[in-house]
Amino acid sequence: MSVTYNFGFMDEHAKKEVRRSILKAISIPGYQVPYSSREMPMGRGFGTGGLQITLSLIGADETLKVIDQGSDDSVNAVNLRQFVELTCPGVNTTTHLNEATLIQSRHRIPEVPLTPNQTLVLQVPYPDPLVVVEPSEDKRKVMHGEADYARLLVKLYEDIVKFDEITISHRYPTRINGHYVIDPSPIPRWDVPKLHNSPALILFGAGREKKIYAVPPHTKAEPLAFDDVPFRVESFNDAQGNRRPCERCGATDSFLDEYINEDGSKRYQCSDSDYCDTVLAETKEAANA
Amino acid sequence: MGYVAIKGGGQAIRGAEDVLEALRASEGMEGAPLSIDAIENQLRLLTSRIVSEGGLYHPKLAALAIKQSQGDTLEAAFALRAYRSTMPRLMETQAQDTSKMRLIRRISSAFKDIPGGQMLGPTYDYALRLMRLDLTDESPEKFRDIARQFLEQTPEPNLPDTFPKVVEALREEGLLPQAEANEALPFDITREPLIFPVPRSAALATMARAETGSLLALAYSNMRGYGDVHPTIAELRVGYLPVMLPHPITGELTEAGEVLMTECEVVAMYEDDSNHGKPTFTLGYGACFGHNEVKAISMAILDRALQKGMKEGASNPSEDPEFVLLHVDGVDSMGFASHYKMPHYVTFQSDMDRLRTTQQKHEDSKNTKMGDAQ
Numbered sequence A: 001m002s003v004t005y006n007f008g009f010m011d012e013h014a015k016k017e018v019r020r021s022i023l024k025a026i027s028i029p030g031y032q033v034p035y036s037s038r039e040m041p042m043g044r045g046f047g048t049g050g051l052q053i054t055l056s057l058i059g060a061d062e063t064l065k066v067i068d069q070g071s072d073d074s075v076n077a078v079n080l081r082q083f084v085e086l087t088c089p090g091v092n093t094t095t096h097l098n099e100a101t102l103i104q105s106r107h108r109i110p111e112v113p114l115t116p117n118q119t120l121v122l123q124v125p126y127p128d129p130l131v132v133v134e135p136s137e138d139k140r141k142v143m144h145g146e147a148d149y150a151r152l153l154v155k156l157y158e159d160i161v162k163f164d165e166i167t168i169s170h171r172y173p174t175r176i177n178g179h180y181v182i183d184p185s186p187i188p189r190w191d192v193p194k195l196h197n198s199p200a201l202i203l204f205g206a207g208r209e210k211k212i213y214a215v216p217p218h219t220k221a222e223p224l225a226f227d228d229v230p231f232r233v234e235s236f237n238d239a240q241g242n243r244r245p246c247e248r249c250g251a252t253d254s255f256l257d258e259y260i261n262e263d264g265s266k267r268y269q270c271s272d273s274d275y276c277d278t279v280l281a282e283t284k285e286a287a288n289a
Numbered sequence B: 001m002g003y004v005a006i007k008g009g010g011q012a013i014r015g016a017e018d019v020l021e022a023l024r025a026s027e028g029m030e031g032a033p034l035s036i037d038a039i040e041n042q043l044r045l046l047t048s049r050i051v052s053e054g055g056l057y058h059p060k061l062a063a064l065a066i067k068q069s070q071g072d073t074l075e076a077a078f079a080l081r082a083y084r085s086t087m088p089r090l091m092e093t094q095a096q097d098t099s100k101m102r103l104i105r106r107i108s109s110a111f112k113d114i115p116g117g118q119m120l121g122p123t124y125d126y127a128l129r130l131m132r133l134d135l136t137d138e139s140p141e142k143f144r145d146i147a148r149q150f151l152e153q154t155p156e157p158n159l160p161d162t163f164p165k166v167v168e169a170l171r172e173e174g175l176l177p178q179a180e181a182n183e184a185l186p187f188d189i190t191r192e193p194l195i196f197p198v199p200r201s202a203a204l205a206t207m208a209r210a211e212t213g214s215l216l217a218l219a220y221s222n223m224r225g226y227g228d229v230h231p232t233i234a235e236l237r238v239g240y241l242p243v244m245l246p247h248p249i250t251g252e253l254t255e256a257g258e259v260l261m262t263e264c265e266v267v268a269m270y271e272d273d274s275n276h277g278k279p280t281f282t283l284g285y286g287a288c289f290g291h292n293e294v295k296a297i298s299m300a301i302l303d304r305a306l307q308k309g310m311k312e313g314a315s316n317p318s319e320d321p322e323f324v325l326l327h328v329d330g331v332d333s334m335g336f337a338s339h340y341k342m343p344h345y346v347t348f349q350s351d352m353d354r355l356r357t358t359q360q361k362h363e364d365s366k367n368t369k370m371g372d373a374q
Helices: A012-027 A048-057 A075-087 A137-145 A150-163 A189-195 A273-288 B009-024 B036-042 B044-054 B059-068 B073-084 B140-153 B166-172 B200-208 B212-224 B293-312 B321-325 B330-339 B345-373
Strands: A063-068 A102-106 A119-123 A174-176 A201-206 A211-215 A221-223 A256-260 A266-270 B102-107 B231-246 B253-268 B282-289
Touching: A012 A048, A012 A201, A012 A211, A048 A075, A048 A102, A048 A119, A048 A201, A048 A211, A063 A075, A063 A273, A075 A102, A075 B009, A150 B345, A174 A189, A189 A221, A189 B345, A256 B345, A266 A273, B036 B044, B036 B059, B044 B059, B044 B073, B044 B212, B044 B282, B059 B073, B073 B330, B166 B231, B166 B253, B200 B282, B200 B293, B200 B321, B212 B293, B231 B293, B253 B293, B282 B293, B293 B321
Parallel strands: A063 A102, A102 A119, A119 A201
Antiparallel strands: A174 A221, A201 A211, A256 A266, B102 B231, B231 B253, B253 B282
């Protein structure tokens, strides 16, 4: 009994199918393209949708960066990166955003703007923003086709009536190219504006739910909001209204993770570890100069 | 100050692998590794479950999957399923004739006497579930003698090659409608996503590799009252089905091997026919790789429930194709349940931002109201 694996683990027919689905997703921005989705050797929900896109696109000339929660060294990012290294011999991997051509990420879009020669692959647990108002996929497909997002807007309105705020935190429903509303994956509100007119192609892969969708480069991406209640990102201001800096690199323009010290006090650091390292190195360089 | 974010992932994963492996071998000097053959034969029902849920008939690899997952059925089926992703699809098999099964067991609860006879075969159905303490320290000699003695004492069987299907008799009598010739290609769930509404073949294929417990729970809900199938088992058969494939050169159907399968047909009480045709019983069908009787019965009941749901609309969860078919896959459901163990720092940070903003507004409005009152 012996077992050998193809480059990229999946058989070539499967990879071709994923690429065809990606082309369709790019052609119809925001439309969820159903595809058959193979089982990957890691858990459904651990990024198998993103991984199938990555494995279908990757070739020996690509440099891959894998991040999870903004970090290259989190358990899941390490696991996915090692799997790609194992099954795609010759592929380069990196933790530096500026070296990467292909970036697979969970829950974050890097702080530094992406470039036209980069592709971002986001892992998606729930591809359909309408699932909060309609459990049947059959019915949701019709609603998407007709751009009927009335019930979703009513949900946002009801939030405002009840809480004086829209309570959706991450996975903020975002309208792409004026028609389809997508679930942009569990990125925080902070990252949603980065989808708008992005110079890089952004692909979304939902393995368990068997869907691929895309925000092509230079495409409109507008979070759902009302004229009198504009969309707002997370606030990192302290009680006095001052923007908290990252306690490690000092950046005041990044999404911060909150940590609780042993004594119960709080501490804030960049969620994007590569960005934090870059800012820290620049600060040191400036100090030495 | 060090970077406290999620660091050291690679080292942690290697450590986890090491400790898992150490636990597998924790018998120490007394221990002997489980052989793949021992798992395949002595844990044959476990192996059956894995080939069925893994959706790949490879008992040896299933046994290996059981060994490496330390007996976790969800993990083992998952490993087999992932291995399946590396294999291309070479051809479509034609419908196989289950009357040609080499049977090890065959029962009907509808008729006392069925053509070809009932054959109880290997089953725990009528066993007393008492602890068999004699198995706690079985000697290898005695163990090896069991099969030899059984074969010596069993008379040469005088069995026909094929057994007629019980449902055929019901069809001839007009109690069941004639099977409609179905020329449509079967839906391949491994190559096409389920887009509802789906054909019955997609439902059957999905259930055939579904997680046993999930199928049982949904079928049980129907049996208990959230549904109205009230099934009678026309026939349950377990045996080796010859797999007939077209010969690569001549195209002639040739036996390529055989697979152990369980097949169940349930008959349910007739319904009012809205077309004013002759009333008949209705049929539910279940079949899966391996010897998995509870799974095949559950599948047959759900098949009948889903047919009703597809025709008349669902009045219970077990009749709703989306509800049943999207929630019975073990690889999907266990994967998603497990993923909650991964870090969710960013999304939780975002949640806290929403909650704090809302709480602040709540406080502000309370203060304003108190101010108004003063």
